[in-house]
Amino acid sequence: MSGSLNKVILIGNLGRDPEMKMTQAGHPFAKFSLATTETWKGQSGEKKSKTEWHEVVVWGKLAEIAEKYLHKGKQVMVEGSIRYQEVVDQNKAKRKYTSINCDNFVMLGRADDASRSSGGYERHTTTGSTSAGEPDYDDPMPPPPQGGYDDDIPF
Secondary structure, three states, X not given: OOOOOOOEEEEEEEOOOOEEEEOOOOOEEEEEEEEEEEEEEOOOOOEEEEEEEEEEEEEHXXXXXXXXXXXXXXXXEEEEEEEEEEEEOOOOOEEEEXXXXXXXXXXXXXHHHOOOOOOOOEEEEOOOOXXXXXXXXXXXXXXXXOOOOOOOOOO
16 A cells, blocks of 8 residues: 555544634634543443543634534534644744644534534535644645646556
8 A cells, every 4th residue: 555644533522612713814714622532441340531632623614614513512523634733932942732634524412412503413524635734823735736636546
């Protein structure tokens, strides 16, 4: 197999409402936290769990949909890719950031569990590929060229 794949699928609950912002170039994006919890039984049979928090970045029209329909506590499936960034802060210290660059999400749960959402199962997808860039979320990468990318995949 040639090539590589950076693909993430998470199902969890929003830790906060999406925060809508604009890049310096005027491109909209939204950020929110997503909690995923793993549960298991310990050696003595007791139930244990661990919650991981993920920073999710959504771009363009999908960001506007997220701001309108997603809210704290809402269960959602997020598809995207992992982005690692390293920046130097004002004190010249290097800081590392990890985020999920979302290119698709599906709202999960019942219709009556969301006061601000239309509920049910709704799939929302962006077109093209984006990148979170630096932690201040510079402009995303442009969408793929018309007709997609040329590659060596024989099918």
